Amino acid sequence: MKKPFNVIYEDNHLLVVNKAAGILVQGDKTGDKTLTDLCKTYIANKYNKPGAVFLHPVHRLDRPVSGIVVFARTSKALERMTALFRKREVHKVYWAVVKRRPKEESGKLTHWLVKDSEKNISSAYEKEVPNAKRSELTYKSMGKLNDHWLLELRPITGRPHQLRVQLSTMNCPIRGDIKYGFSKPNPDASINLHAFHLVFIHPIKKEKLFLRAALPEEPFWEQFLEFENIKSADRRLDNTFSG
Template identity: 80%
Template sequence: MTKPFNIIYEDNHLLVVNKRSGILVQGDKTGDKTLTDYCKDYIAQKYQKPGAVFLHPVHRLDRPVSGIVVFARTSKALERMTALFRKRDIHKIYWAVVKQKPKEEKGKLTHWLVKDEQRNVVMAHKSEVSGSKKAELNFKRLGKLNDHWLLEVRPISGRPHQIRVQLASMGCPIRGDVKYGFSRPNQDASINLHAFHLIFDHPIKKERLYLRAALPGEPFWEQFLEFEEVKAKDQHLDRTFSG
């Protein structure tokens, strides 16, 4: 059994981890143990903290998605990180693997999303409809390996299931994502979407953090490691694509 998370960054204010796919960030009706629970256990153990541990995720990743999750360890950090996400002063970069080749090498997708809470699915519309929220992302093809395309995705907004439903609406559902139209599930129930990079100013120290989460250590993802070289040189680039 692989660990539910690996630590990427840790100080008195923040805990940033690389989440394994299949782990919930926060509780739902399944009652399964969450990433928040695992990380609270880690803090309690490491710092021998009696009583309740203050630890709050400042954003979420869907259960089948892997990659970076940021937790606040103090109320001040939580307040400031929440504001950073709300104002979009945070650069998020995902890698997604799709079967269908996107027509354009790079582009921007804009949809209006409506979430069906009962079924936990999101519908994407081309124009505004009642109760919808605008969602935008930029994407770029990074390359092809064994019949699959690797895309770099930079969401501008942060809506539930946004990348999954927007890529599917372009005719490029993410590998393993049967909920949004991929033909078959991955064996481990993951989808090939990974929150790869996060760039933001530390909420207290104000220094710029460039955080990256290693790709999942499983054979399908590992064949894409050759593209990581490109990304490693990308630290100085805020809003541009790699390559």
């Protein structure tokens, strides 16, 4: 049984974890145990905290996605982190594996997204439509391995299912993502989308945090580790997030 999460960073204000695919961040109608529950138990046990633990996710990752999730441990941290996300002062980098090569090596995608909460699916439109939210990301192809392409994604906005539906609209659905047009599911029901890096100014300490979530420990993902060397040579990472 793989661990549901690993701790990446922890202090009195924040808990940042690397979530395994398949774990819900917050409760839904399935009633399955959530990452929030598991992390509250971790804090309670580690610090011998009797009673309720204050711990709130500041953002979400879809259930089949792996990678970085930030929790606030105080109401002050929650308020300030929420503001950072809202003002788009949190820089996010994802890795996605797709089967089809994108037409362009790199580019920017802009769509208007409408979420159907009943069906839990988002639709993307080229032009503005009623109730739609503008959604933007930049992408860059990192290279090809065994018939698959690795893309680096940098979302500018944070909409539900945004990366999944925008890549699907580009005719590059994410491997395993049958909801958005991939031909077959992954055996473990994950999709090959991983929240890899987050960079932001600590809400209380005011220092810059560079957080990285290791790729899932499974053979398909691990073969892409060789692209990390290319990535680490890209020193622009810490200054610019324009892709």
